[in-house]
Amino acid sequence: MLCVECGKREAKYEGLCEECFLKKVKFTDLPQHLDLVVCPHCHSVKFGGVWERVSMEEAISRIVDKNIEFIHDCEGYDLDIVHGEIEGEFDVEVRVLVKYGDLETTETHIVKFDLKYESCPRCNRYFGNYFEAILQLRGMRENEYNEVLEYTHGLISRHARKNENLFLTKEVKKKEGWDLYLSDKREAKNIARELVRRYGAELKESPQIAGRKDGKDVYRVTYSVRLPAYRIGDVVNVGGEYYLVTDVGERYVHGVCVRSGKKKSFDSHRHSIDVVVTRDDIEEAMVIYSRNREAQIIDRNNVIIDVVTNFDVNSGDNVRIFRVDESVYVLPDINT
Numbered sequence: 001m002l003c004v005e006c007g008k009r010e011a012k013y014e015g016l017c018e019e020c021f022l023k024k025v026k027f028t029d030l031p032q033h034l035d036l037v038v039c040p041h042c043h044s045v046k047f048g049g050v051w052e053r054v055s056m057e058e059a060i061s062r063i064v065d066k067n068i069e070f071i072h073d074c075e076g077y078d079l080d081i082v083h084g085e086i087e088g089e090f091d092v093e094v095r096v097l098v099k100y101g102d103l104e105t106t107e108t109h110i111v112k113f114d115l116k117y118e119s120c121p122r123c124n125r126y127f128g129n130y131f132e133a134i135l136q137l138r139g140m141r142e143n144e145y146n147e148v149l150e151y152t153h154g155l156i157s158r159h160a161r162k163n164e165n166l167f168l169t170k171e172v173k174k175k176e177g178w179d180l181y182l183s184d185k186r187e188a189k190n191i192a193r194e195l196v197r198r199y200g201a202e203l204k205e206s207p208q209i210a211g212r213k214d215g216k217d218v219y220r221v222t223y224s225v226r227l228p229a230y231r232i233g234d235v236v237n238v239g240g241e242y243y244l245v246t247d248v249g250e251r252y253v254h255g256v257c258v259r260s261g262k263k264k265s266f267d268s269h270r271h272s273i274d275v276v277v278t279r280d281d282i283e284e285a286m287v288i289y290s291r292n293r294e295a296q297i298i299d300r301n302n303v304i305i306d307v308v309t310n311f312d313v314n315s316g317d318n319v320r321i322f323r324v325d326e327s328v329y330v331l332p333d334i335n336t
């Protein structure tokens with residue numbers, strides 16, 4: 001059978017020869033104008049209502065792919081996108097390789113992309129000083145501010161890597177500590193919990209209604225993390241006995257009894273744990289004489305002191321000591 005159009009060549013497709021078929025049939029269509037909405041701050045791209053972090057090239061491919069229309073069925077296609085400089089309004093050449101039976105043909109479309117800038121919700125929040133939670137750091141010693149703050153910043157960046165809705169909006173130094181304003185209250189709580197575990201701190205949570213949105217109350221939460229009075233390395237008094245603190249955590253304190261050298265654990269909610277000497281006030285001294293449980297030590301002011309100890313000490317040893325009232329105690333030799 002011959003082509004109904006030209007009557008010369010053999011009809012192969014829908015009564016037409018290959019040449020006439022390709023002349024008559026268009027497989028694809030693409031709008032001549034398409035929008036590309038980009039956040040000017042973080043360069044996220046808006047797809048429908050959803051913002052995603054993708055490269056411009058990938059964004060264009062996806063938008064083209066979504067808008068391509070097939071006006072004649074085919075068995076498969078490939079996209080080849082040629083884009084030049086991407087600035088303001090720009091043209092993109094889209095080549096569509098279409099497969100139809102044993103036929104392959106390329107259709108070319110020129111699409112004008114309009115680059116539109118719109119701040120994404122995350123950046124709106126970021127630049128609008130948005131916050132959902134205040135993380136209060138309390139109970140720090142004067143010389144601990146930097147360490148605790150640095151550790152907290154580390155936690156925030158670690159969580160922010162997994163959740164880009166989390167950021168530190170601002171931080172304010174207060175007489176009693178630091179206030180950190182965070183954009184995400186669930187993450188703020190996770191961070192507060194981690195601080196509790198690390199420092200054996202107490203956590204208090206107080207929600208406040210900040211307003212209403214879509215008929216619901218919007219809450220802000222203050223998470224107050226209060227470090228306990230004691231630290232690892234301090235000497236504490238529990239029930240009249242002195243302990244060197246070796247570990248602290250959520251609700252527990254591990255210590256070594258200064259008199260007996262025995263390890264003990266305390267529930268921080270059930271015992272009163274009073275600091276006797278902080279780790280910074282523990283002194284070093286040298287043993288100059290020892291016999292059984294009695295020893296003589298010389299302190300850093302060259303004062304010779306008689307002490308009684310349950311631990312093996314030998315002359316020449318360096319020991320750590322602390323003083324309470326008139327008495328001097330030797331600490332068990334434990335790394336804290």
Ligand SMILES: [Zn+2]
Nearest residue numbers: 003006017020
């Ligand atoms: Zn023909």
Ligand SMILES: [Zn+2]
Nearest residue numbers: 039042120123
């Ligand atoms: Zn953005």
